[in-house]
Amino acid sequence: MNWSALDAGILGPALAAGLLVLLTHVPLGTQVLDRGIVFIDLAIAQIAGLGVIAADAMGLPEGGVAVQAAAVCAALLGALLLTWTEKKLPEQQEALIGVMFILAACAGILLLAGNPHGGEHLKELLVGQILWVTTSQLAWLAGLTAVLVAALGFGLVRRLGRFGFYGVFALAVTASVQLVGVYLVFSSLIIPALATRGLQGPRRHFVGYALGAAGYAAGLALSALWDLPSGAVIVWALAAAGLVVALLMPSRAARAA
DSSP states (O other), rough: OEEEEEEOHHHHHHHHHHHHHHHHHHHHHHHHHHHHHHHHHHHHHHHHHHEEEHHHHHHHHSSSSHHHHHHHHHHHHHHHHHHHHHHGGGGHHHHHHHHOOOOHHHHHHHHHTOTTTTHHHHHHHHHHHHOOOOOHHHHHHHHHHHHHHHHHHHHHHHTTTHHHHHHHHHHHHHHHHHHHHHHHHHHHHHHHHHHHHOOOOOHHHHHHHHHHHHHHHHHHHHHHHHHHHHHHHHHHHHHHHHHHHHHHHHHHHHHHO
């Protein structure tokens, strides 16, 4: 155990990135769970990642504006397709989301087949690079998060109908997947929503935010102390925090009754 690894200069920006991700993913996660389309985040995240891989294959500068634009365009195209399938084939929507995920994942593997660093790129896409987040990445994420939170808070998503939800979802996932990876995107969306499913309204979101913040903080600290991959440890910490909340909720309901 290395106590000197608890460096605020490294862990602070990483925690800030996690908290920004939670601001959009907690409310979106409750909608995903209520709609019964749990795996949409994996599909959209994988499609956004495919946009990044395609941009890299074309030789565009890593982390540049062109790469961000490629990821956003890919995710929005995926959102458009999901909007159409939900309208035309609502009963098969979850299955179609799964098919989109596997097709995007396989397309990424094919694009990286000739890349000697392909395995490393795939690992970064899955587990992210949250410890190495930069100030410019945080600023970009904070600006987009503010816009998306405002859209959710003022009901713009509802007024735009089906594509409003899928479009906002695509932008939120695209902004986060390159920083925290596919696994943490899924965990940040589903674990707080699942653990707080017995709550309603603002209270559900508040508990979800607290759960998520505790998971990110504990996961970052434990990964630094034990020199373990941060993304994987944070996922386990989120799951542990979610389990605690889920176990406490029935006892609270019983006391209230």
